[in-house]
């Protein structure tokens with residue numbers, strides 16, 4: 001079930017939350033300052049949202065490429081880049097699975113639990129391209145939610161009620177596709193009868209680490225992000241990796 005990502009962020013989430021001047025900026029600044037030693041000169045940000053990280057690292061003279069599939073997000077980012085004359089930030093409206101540049105990066109990031117949109121099979125496709133676009137001593141920084149831990153601790157909420165765009169929304173778990181590693185979710189607004197179906201990929205450090213190890217990356221640092229039961233992991237490129245093909 002492919003998620004209509006634009007609709008998702010206009011209903012079940014809030015794309016303006018990812019505006020470069022939103023509160024999210026403080027969180028990304030903190031992450032950047034905490035993990036600064038892993039940020040090299042050239043940064044590639046997969047699922048960049050409004051490109052907040054780019055506008056932060058640019059101030060330290062770094063160059064930045066942000067990639068996102070959602071036109072709303074890339075518009076926010078490009079508009080802000082024009083407004084602030086950010087010369088070292090580039091943005092691409094593209095599915096990360098199909099993104100390959102003839103350039104090499106020092107640091108690759110995928111932040112803010114963007115991995116909830118990307119199941120393990122799609123991540124492998126993305127990583128195959130990242131392997132081609134990363135320098136010898138590159139780092140990858142990932143920030144994602146440990147869904148298996150949440151389930152184990154019985155903290156996964158099957159029903160959530162919240163307000164968005166002055167409307168009440170109910171978000172339900174409607175099923176699971178455990179061959180693809182995804183929960184199937186459904187949100188609806190009883191007031192306007194709007195609905196959105198989407199998937200939420202199931203991640204946990206043991207899954208990510210196994211995949212990354214096979215693809216040639218080892219964990220060098222990890223921290224918990226208690227604010228949203230997240231984990232931040234830093235991976236370092238190792239010499240050897242096996243290429244394996246996996247069909248979806």
Ligand SMILES: C[S@@+](CC[C@H](N)C(=O)[O-])C[C@H]1O[C@@H](n2cnc3c(N)ncnc32)[C@H](O)[C@@H]1O
Pocket residue numbers: 005018024046047048049050052067068069070073094095096097110111112113114117118
């Ligand atoms: C939760 S937001 C995080 C944004 C930003 N990384 C941050 O930390 O603020 C997740 C982003 O992933 C993007 N996204 C989801 N699937 C994608 C894909 N296949 N390719 C590129 N971007 C994708 C969404 O459009 C959204 O902007």
